[in-house]
Amino acid sequence: MSLDRSKKQPTPLQEKLNWYLTIFVLALTVILPPILCGLFYLSQVPDISWQRNNGLTSDRIWMYRERRPLGIAYQGQRVTWEYSPTEVCVQTKLRFWLWNSSRLASPATASQKMILVGDQWQATGQKC
DSSP states (O other): OOOOOOOOOOOHHHHHHHHHHHHHHHHHHHHHHHHHHHHHHHHHSSEEEEEETTTTEEEEEEEEOSSSSOEEEEEEEEEEEEEETTEEEEEEEEEEEETTOSSOOOOEEEEEEEEEETTEEEEOSOOO
16 A cells, blocks of 8 residues: 655745745844834933034934823934025924824924024024
């Protein structure tokens, strides 16, 4: 009595699904750890911020914990217009990604004139 134990060959659809599943799992193993590590780091420090060029171009990321719902906030500051070497227009954008929210919070944008006094940039309180 001999039993034929030949393996069943996968169909082309099964081969394609296996390929997509492999790519998906590899993508998760590459993408997910940096995101989780970044969120863990943000939960331990007040914020992550960096400046470029003359100090007027900056970015800041922090965990928004003041009120519910909690989330992540991003602030970007850019020079949009240079009136003179000592007077510029700076635009600040603020965006929130909140947990337990069905949509993103509305982004806020503000522009103001800044002047160079000595070595420091100071806001004039005027809009651009």
